[in-house]
Amino acid sequence: MLEGLMKKEDQEVSRRDLIKGVGIAAVGAGIVSVGGLGIVSKAQAKGRKFDVKKAGDVAYKQYGKVFCAETVAQGLVEAGGIKGLDPSNVFWGHGGVVGWGTACGSLIGAGMVIGHVVDDKKLAQMVVNDVMAFYAYNTLPIYTPKKAIIAEISSATKAGTPLCHISVGRWMKKENVAFFSGPRKERCGRLSADIAIKTAELLNQVADGKYKPTHPINAKTYQITTQENCSDCHGGNTPDLPG
Amino acid sequence: MLEGLMKKEDQEVSRRDLIKGVGIAAVGAGIVSVGGLGIVSKAQAKGRKFDVKKAGDVAYKQYGKVFCAETVAQGLVEAGGIKGLDPSNVFWGHGGVVGWGTACGSLIGAGMVIGHVVDDKKLAQMVVNDVMAFYAYNTLPIYTPKKAIIAEISSATKAGTPLCHISVGRWMKKENVAFFSGPRKERCGRLSADIAIKTAELLNQVADGKYKPTHPINAKTYQITTQENCSDCHGGNTPDLPG
Numbered sequence: 001m002l003e004g005l006m007k008k009e010d011q012e013v014s015r016r017d018l019i020k021g022v023g024i025a026a027v028g029a030g031i032v033s034v035g036g037l038g039i040v041s042k043a044q045a046k047g048r049k050f051d052v053k054k055a056g057d058v059a060y061k062q063y064g065k066v067f068c069a070e071t072v073a074q075g076l077v078e079a080g081g082i083k084g085l086d087p088s089n090v091f092w093g094h095g096g097v098v099g100w101g102t103a104c105g106s107l108i109g110a111g112m113v114i115g116h117v118v119d120d121k122k123l124a125q126m127v128v129n130d131v132m133a134f135y136a137y138n139t140l141p142i143y144t145p146k147k148a149i150i151a152e153i154s155s156a157t158k159a160g161t162p163l164c165h166i167s168v169g170r171w172m173k174k175e176n177v178a179f180f181s182g183p184r185k186e187r188c189g190r191l192s193a194d195i196a197i198k199t200a201e202l203l204n205q206v207a208d209g210k211y212k213p214t215h216p217i218n219a220k221t222y223q224i225t226t227q228e229n230c231s232d233c234h235g236g237n238t239p240d241l242p243g
Numbered sequence: 244m245l246e247g248l249m250k251k252e253d254q255e256v257s258r259r260d261l262i263k264g265v266g267i268a269a270v271g272a273g274i275v276s277v278g279g280l281g282i283v284s285k286a287q288a289k290g291r292k293f294d295v296k297k298a299g300d301v302a303y304k305q306y307g308k309v310f311c312a313e314t315v316a317q318g319l320v321e322a323g324g325i326k327g328l329d330p331s332n333v334f335w336g337h338g339g340v341v342g343w344g345t346a347c348g349s350l351i352g353a354g355m356v357i358g359h360v361v362d363d364k365k366l367a368q369m370v371v372n373d374v375m376a377f378y379a380y381n382t383l384p385i386y387t388p389k390k391a392i393i394a395e396i397s398s399a400t401k402a403g404t405p406l407c408h409i410s411v412g413r414w415m416k417k418e419n420v421a422f423f424s425g426p427r428k429e430r431c432g433r434l435s436a437d438i439a440i441k442t443a444e445l446l447n448q449v450a451d452g453k454y455k456p457t458h459p460i461n462a463k464t465y466q467i468t469t470q471e472n473c474s475d476c477h478g479g480n481t482p483d484l485p486g
Binding site for chain 1: 313327331332333334335336337338339340341342343344345346350351354355357358359364365367368369371372375405406407408411412415421422423460461462463466467468469470471475476478
């Protein structure tokens with residue numbers, strides 16, 4: 001974890017580095033003594049806590065000044081007091097990576113923060129996986145500001161996929177607005193808040209040692225990497241599941 | 244740029260921070276004097292150079308130990324001598340984000356490095372955009388090792404999209420192999436090398452002040468975020484271009 005950073009002379013040393021360096025296999029079990037470098041407490045080893053409400057509020061309020069990927073990262077950085085991670089580094093994630101409509105940038109922003117704060121990369125990927133599933137299978141946006149910043153909106157939709165193109169397209173169709181419109185921006189700001197909140201909740205579960213992965217790995221289920229919304233593209237010709 | 248990092252007491256300060264702090268608007272024009280913090284040379288302001296061959300070789304050789312997103316980041320970090328960016332932070336990008344088949348992880352790994360080293364975030368997004376287009380519109384993999392590490396392969400395919408699902412699916416069909424197979428891994432290792440190489444080339448152009456963006460922003464062209472491979476999903480019912 002970044003919050004497990006410890007000073008050794010002028011150099012920051014992450015817990016991962018410490019663990020790699022001294023060959024400690026067990027992580028987060030009570031107090032871990034690390035050579036001459038000090039003590040990593042259970043809390044430090046498992047992560048820091050996030051102010052969930054702040055994560056959403058900051059992500060929502062910054063949207064418009066910056067876009068989905070950066071604003072989610074910004075919300076999480078501020079809500080978690082994270083040092084050493086510049087949210088603007090992931091600016092390019094907007095619109096499913098610079099407008100290519102691939103993974104919603106909010107998910108890439110969340111991924112960057114999760115990868116930064118969760119040392120165990122296999123654990124980090126499970127958290128990202130569950131945020132992806134949350135995005136795909138919930139009717140969003142959920143977040144409702146006291147007062148809309150950009151525009152009033154009335155629709156919420158289930159994307160059925162983490163793809164920006166389909167997600168925003170479905171919402172635009174229901175709300176009957178253009179991509180370059182105030183309501184669409186408002187929707188993406190609120191949705192960014194949803195992703196920041198969900199990510200903060202899951203990272204808090206990690207920090208408390210209570211996180212349990214929920215969504216299976218799609219590539220294993222389908223024997224190919226996939227978004228699970230097969231009929232959206234394959235129509236009635238969706239390939240059979242293997243096995 | 245990270246290579247514009249300068250020490251101020253124990254704290255690393257990026258050129259972006261310096262510029263924000265002292266309100267310098269013109270960037271990279273000759274020698275820039277920054278308060279009492281020292282001198283940022285033209286070379287530092289515009290970026291560092293990457294060993295292009297090394298970027299590809301490292302990305303290829305690490306694949307299998309790690310996956311697409313991390314191996315591209317690893318190749319670029321080693322080829323550019325980048326400090327302060329842990330490639331394993333983007334492990335989760337593999338398989339188009341944990342096997343969801345969205346943006347190929349190699350592109351997310353490249354994006355993380357580009358965002359980290361290019362201070363101007365609008366410039367960074369154009370570089371990412373051009374790497375996306377390179378991935379979509381070239382027959383890959385190009386990279387050919389002297390000796391295959393995982394398996395011999397014979398096919399190369401044009402994805403027509405940055406989506407992992409379609410990209411790897413087309414290649415698997417042509418090569419007639421399963422996703423969880425040696426040849427598919429070999430293909431993704433070589434493709435990762437291609438993306439690391441292309442990214443290193445573009446970042447070297449940025450460093451030399453010779454980079455010119457080539458691919459337009461899809462969201463502006465189509466008035467919705469999109470991968471441009473419209474008929475792959477819409478078939479004959481692809482919506483008309485706006486305007």
